[in-house]
Amino acid sequence: MSALLAIEDYHLAIPTFDGPARVLNGIDLALEEGETLGIVGESGCGKTVLARTILGIGPDRAERKQGRILFEGRDVADLSARDWRGIRGVKIAMIFQDPMTYLNPLFTIGRQLGDAIAAHARAEGQARPGRAARRVRAATLLDQVGLREPERVLDYYPHQLSGGMRQRVLIALALSGKPRLLIADEPTTALDVTVQAQVLRLLRDLVETLGLTVVMISHDVGAIAALTGRVAVMYAGNVVEEGPTARVLARPLHPYTQGLLAALPEIDGAIRRLSGVPGTIPSLIDPPPGCRFHPRCPRATALCAAERPAMRGADPAHRVACHHADLA
């Protein structure tokens, strides 16, 4: 059993005037076919850089320091633009936070979906499907993402659609190449709460019906909880905790995960006092030695400043990078 996606000890630095910013600091993650993995963390933790790196659209001037990213067993970390063609948008598809940015305002939805369908046919060495065939396939895709009256939507321009409809169109575009892996970067962040719930429901349905494998990046713990089976919590370029989503959120082991959840107001139950995480995120150019969280950590000791904690856990499914985590 080999993982669909395996990230092994991946380090990435971005050169800045003040020296390299070490934005990914040894990431280890693996994803089996059919799994849904959430990557959660706050601004600057590296989650978006990680997602873009998986897609080969990471920061332009990034230096790969070490490590591998294996997709279907093949290292994609240094593929050329040409080699990426058969993978990006085909085997690995993506959806983003702001769907309007990724749709061309000058063309109808039908035209944009039709182009994608034609491109995928060409990539698979098939004859270019005719206009009618493209339209039928495009309507089927729109129907699949729950858009009512797909025939009418085909003739709309992006500005005629609501935010939720646009995100559904983007999901349809992503599905047009029958991808094995879908990367969703903050797919519901820009949407109203009722629309957010609908899009999350759609993604959950697609995971079930198509067996889609998903990596979802979000700062929204609620959205992560609604969709993913497994979650990795990132802080300052490291994965600090990883495990089944329900377990990590109900019984977090890392002090940062605990702090993050304690800062979150809830919609029901007793109103408890919120406690934020004191301090601010560290500079990635000159990160704290040892555990990068130790300057903000209530449990920090001399050991934390001296030695980077390895991922460990009483249960191999739920692991944490903390010297003082209570694993009992």
Added chain:
Amino acid sequence: MPTSPEPIPLLSATGLVKVFHAGGRAVRAVDGVDLSLAAGEVLGVVGESGSGKSTLARLVLRLTEPSAGRIAFDGRDITALDGEAMRRLRRDMQIVFQNPHSALNGRRTVGEAVAEPLRVQGVARGAALDARVDRLLDQVSLPRAFRHRYPHELSGGQKQRVCIARALALEPRFLVLDEPTSALDVSVQAQILDVLGELRRELSLTYLFISHNLAVVRYLCDRVMVMREGRVVEQGPVAALFAAPAEAYTRTLLDSVPRLPRP
């Protein structure tokens, strides 16, 4: 909770309407809203995009002129106030915006930003002004040395604290908070909510808190008003209303918020 039998509300509005004309169409962004805020109360306004909640906030501050309706502050009709009278009233009502990154002038130091309302209103200058700025920074828990920094040297949460300090400079009685934590990370949001809660207690402030985040409203507000398409769907004490909403729309909103697994 109001204690006296019939307290005069600090802020009230009746029959507020705002019509925007766009592309030959008239959009009723706010469509007949009544509201009343007792002194010391925090009223949350929740709704999705286009519900009219931000327009409502601008109307009660007279930043946008209403198409119809009346607004009263402290028992006085302010619907048609202008000139010097309006200028004086601005001391009593201030606003904090959603995006602290765009609400501050990048070429002014924190000290200048916080001092500006005091200078504009001619409240203080010289050493007295400096002392006021120091005290305002204390109130929002920013180090006094921050007065010499520029916005780009600050994190999002620190910038929002500066915006709050600036809003407090004229010792207002009423603050509109328009999605003040929506652009911030949750750990920072918790800190800002803390600051807002403390300031309210210390300074007996009255807030109109605009938000799309129901959990945040539940945490900070006494009462809540649910808006949709310019109208009030329902309103009431926040805990009771969220526990048992009368309207289907409120129920849908509440049900849309993802729940977290509990221990």
